[in-house]
Amino acid sequence: MLQNNPLLAQLKQQLKETLPTKEGIVRATAKSYGFLEISDKESVFIAPPQMKKVLHGDRIRAVIRTEGEKSQAEPEALLESAISSFVGQIKRQKNKLSVEAANPLLRDAFKATVAEGINAAELQNGDWVIATLSQHALSAESFIVTITELVAKADDPEAPWWVVLARHELPKRAPDALQQWPLLDTQPRTDFTTIPFLTIDNASTQDMDDAISVRAEADGWQLQVAVADPDAYIAAGSALDRQAQQRAFTTYLPGRNIPMLPRELADDLCSLQQGVKRPAIVATMHITTDGALQSPAEFTLAWICSQARLNYQQVSDFLEQQGDWQPDNSDMTEQLQQLHLLTQARQQWRQQHAIVFQDKPDYRFELDEAGQVVHIHAEHRRIANQMVEEAMIAANQACGDLLANRLGFGLFNVHQGFDSNKLSALAELLQQHAAPVAHEELAELSGYCQLRRWLTQQDTRYLESRLRRFQAYAGMSITPAPHFGMGLTQYATWTSPIRKYGDLVNQRLLKAILQQQPAPEIPEQLTQHLADQRKVQRKAERDIADWLYHLYLQPQLGAAQAFTAEIFDINRAGIRVRLLENGAAAFIPASLIAQGSETVKLNWEEGRCYLAEQALYELGQQLQVQLHELNEPGHILVKPLQSAE
CATH class of the missing domain: 2.40.50.140 (Nucleic acid-binding proteins)
Structure with a gap:
């Protein structure tokens, strides 16, 4: 009452x-x-x-x-409201329809109705759907969602891919092809079809957008990088161009890709296939015997014809004298040997004057026909990967120099090194470790490079791991600016125009310079759009990897197998590690660190874990772990065994 x-x-x-x-x-x-x-x-x-x-x-x-x-x-x-729509799974109870969000922070199932065109009777438990929030509990008595799309049936072996693409609002298929693909670019091109260009890619690659040719000279090498020219088929501002701009990138997921351009362009007309004449832009560069890139490089509108399609494994085996594979002729043998020598010189120059990337493996999922993970391969960057990488870095460095000097604008990859708001704290930390870089030098490119080179000489990765918290984020800029992470004064990528819209934009700027035409303006909002789309791509890659790791590791739960893990973060809840055998990110909760009544102290500021006042673990350290628990994808719990030497 x-x-x-x-x-x-x-x-x-x-x-x-x-x-x-x-x-x-x-x-x-x-x-x-x-x-x-x-x-x-x-x-x-x-x-x-x-x-x-x-x-x-x-x-x-x-x-x-x-x-x-x-x-x-x-x-x-x-x-x-935090959400307008989400991806979830059908949950039926007593014939009542509801949707459970694929998000552990959205705990309760939502009452659901269906939109027009959706047959509620065909929706079964576990089916994946897109649901739109139609009623909020703060505005009404309860939450209600409307099911607007079926993403995948519960038993669909391809469900992980469809769900991840839907969750991040990424396209599921390639853009539609046109009925005809006329060559729109009528500018004269130089005939480079007799130059011995070759491509080196993964064996399964179809969208080959760069080819290399090298010739030894008395004082070094002439390096030529030919890059596919999709602009020859795509009019700027056309419907297809706008669609490519919206996608921004080709989406690469384990076992499949969704191209930025129609496959007829990406995998055929623009792909630098062996023995086929293709329109391209060629950068001709001179590299001295000590590995320095001479400026300026020469850019040419050209026709090229790749004379060999090679893959990373066979080239690396040949140069490392493994296996039976040999190039088809002496010209290709000479090309590979000279490119190897050029790469060694470039790496030595970048070690002394810029920054060379640390060798970290890529992790490749091997899938069977049903989409199940058969194995996860840790693939290190072998010599063939390094050869292509060095050629592309030189070409992008040359592009950045040309755009900066001739136009004063372009799409530049930029990185300011350390966050300017954290420099004082960083200087104090480095002083404690006797780093040979003064406070005022930390904001300069030369000082950053000097510090990075010093860090590679340290016995442990502890300090380097701590410095990640002081790093600035990489980004894009229309005006030239340094890329501290590469140790270069400016850097503008143009070598992957089939896969990256920003590279296509820079190619158009290069063509405007070559044709002596006004360069197209770059909208200010384009850099933010490209950065946003890159973040979405990376989240999708991470999500599908988490899902596949979950499926792959599930049968191993409870086994005695030990994994080598490297610590990359320590917080008050526990320790985050990466399993080096397969690349999975995992978590050691504080409750699994302590033995008996011993007290565990996790110090985020120091990046260390203490047990009874003794430092037990620290950032960059490797240790042995075993699987402890698998919750939903992305939540792998492991327990430590003993520290690895």
């Missing part, structure tokens, strides 16, 4: 109106409670019953109730 008393309800409302309110973001936890994040330094507890009214990421206004020293937030009004 008291529950329906209008006078009591009025008194409660009056009391509520006297309480303070705060605006903030809802942060859910893995358990049923959450927090209202009001600022970086202020958050208020949200009890489980109140969390049923909101979603992780919602921006809300909440009433703050305080009893003693404890405060609780009661959601009052929705200011901005």
Whole structure:
């Protein structure tokens, strides 16, 4: 009776109106409670019953109730919903339809209706769908979603790929082809078809967008890099060009790719196939015997004809004197041997004057016809990979120099080194480790390169791992700027125009210079769009990898197999590691570190884990671990065995 008393309800409302309110973001936890994040330094507890009214990421206004020293937030009004749509799985109970989000922070299943064109009767438990939020519990009595699209059936072996693409709103297929592909570019081209160009790619690659030719000279080498010219078939501003700009990149996932351009262009007309005449732009560069790139390089509109299609494995085996494969003729043998010598000289020059990348393996998923993971291969960068890499770096460096000097603009890959707001703390840390770089030099390209070279000489990777927290993010800029991460004054990529829209834009700028025509302006918003799309691509790559790791490791759970893991992060909850055998990211919770009653202290600031005041683990360290628990994809728990030497 008291529950329906209008006078009591009025008194409660009056009391509520006297309480303070705060605006903030809802942060859910893995358990049923959450927090209202009001600022970086202020958050208020949200009890489980109140969390049923909101979603992780919602921006809300909440009433703050305080009893003693404890405060609780009661959601009052929705200011901005965190989600409009999401990917989830069908859940049927007593013939009632609901959708369970593929997100551990969206815990409860949502009541669901179906949009026009969706047959509710055909939806079964476990089917993957896209659902749109049509009613929010803060605005009505409960959450309701509308199912708008079937993504994949529960038993579809390709479900992981379709779900990841849908989750990140990436296209599922290549752009539609045109009925005809006329050559739009009528500018005269130099005939380079007799030059012995060769391609080196993975054996399965179809979209071959660069070819290399090298010739020894008295004081070094002439290096020529030919790059496919898709602009010859795609008019700037056309519907196909706008679609390529929106996609921004070819999406590469284990076992498949979704190209930026129609496959008829990417895999055929623009691909630098062996024995086929193709339009290209060729950069002719001179590399001295000590590995220095002479400036300026010469760029030419040309016709080329690749004379050999090679793959990384066979070329590396040949140069490392393994296996039986040999080049078809003496010209190709000479090409590979000279490119090998040029690569060694370039790497030595970059070690002394710039920065050479550390050798970290790529991890390749081997899948069977049913899409199941058969094996995960750790593939290190062998000599053939390094040869192509050095040729492309030289070509992109030459492009950056030309665009900076002739136009003063382009699409430049930039990196400022360390975050300017963290330089004082960084200098203090480096001083503790006697690093030979002064505070004022940390913001300079030369100082950054000097520090990186010094770090490679250290006995452990501990300090290098700590410095990652001080790093600035790489980005893109229309105006020239240094790329500290590569140790170069400017760097503009143009060697993958079939796969990257930014490279296509830079190619158009190069062609405008060569044809003595006005260079097209670059919209300011393009750099942000490309950066955003790159982030989406990387998240999709990570998500599908997490899914496949989960499927691959599941049968090994409970086995005694040990993995070598490298620590890349330490926080108050535990230690994050990477399994070096297969590349999977895993987590060691604090509860699995301690033995008996010993106290574990995890120091994020130092990047170390202490056990009974003794340093046990630190960033960059390797240790032996075993699988402990597999939750949903992306949550692999491991337990330590003993430190590896």
